[in-house]
Amino acid sequence: QVQLVESGGGLVQAGGSLRLSCAASGRTFSTYTMGWFRQAPGKEREFVGGISRNGGITVYADSVKGRFTISRDNAKNTVYLQMNSLKPDDTAVYYCAADRNRVRPASWDGEYDYWGQGTQVTVSS
Numbered sequence: 001q002v003q004l005v006e007s008g009g010g011l012v013q014a015g016g017s018l019r020l021s022c023a024a025s026g027r028t029f030s031t032y033t034m035g036w037f038r039q040a041p042g043k044e045r046e047f048v049g050g051i052s053r054n055g056g057i058t059v060y061a062d063s064v065k066g067r068f069t070i071s072r073d074n075a076k077n078t079v080y081l082q083m084n085s086l087k088p089d090d091t092a093v094y095y096c097a098a099d100r101n102r103v104r105p106a107s108w109d110g111e112y113d114y115w116g117q118g119t120q121v122t123v124s125s
Contacts, residue, residue: 002026002098002114009094009119012086016123020081022096022116030054030074033099035112036081038092038121048094050105051079059105064090086123093118 008020022034035050049060051070058070067086072079079096097112099105106112 002029002032004096004098004114004116006094006096006116006119009121011122011124014087014123014125016086017082017084018086018121020083020094020096020119020121022079022081024077024079024098026077029077031100032114033102033105034070034072034079035097035099035105035109036070036079037095037097037109038090039095039118040089040092043092045095045109047107047109048081050099050107052103052105057104059107061107083121086121088123088125091121091123093120 003025006022036048037045038048039045049070051058055072067084069082095118096116098114099112
């Protein structure tokens with residue numbers, strides 16, 4: 001089992017940047033494919049992107065491609081979400097999630113086994 005804790009959320013103006021971190025407990029972090037999701041008020045949770053166990057594969061939702069970058073540091077048990085050129089539509093609670101089975105990050109949240117508590121990101125116009 002792994003426990004996930006997100007941090008780094010906050011309030012930022014449109015066009016600004018934030019970096020979210022997701023710290024994982026345990027010594028098996030490198031065996032999990034990691035994903036980032038977000039949920040805006042009144043909307044369903046949506047896939048933002050994901051990264052494979054060794055970081056060799058990253059996938060992104062079209063809405064964030066070219067603006068967001070996911071990376072991981074297995075020595076620090078941490079996955080990151082660098083968000084640039086933020087827009088008001090990016091306002092949401094952001095969650096990281098861990099998948100113990102798949103090699104390629106999945107866009108369906110049902111594939112993920114463990115979730116963090118979320119961190120709020122608010123982008124003002």
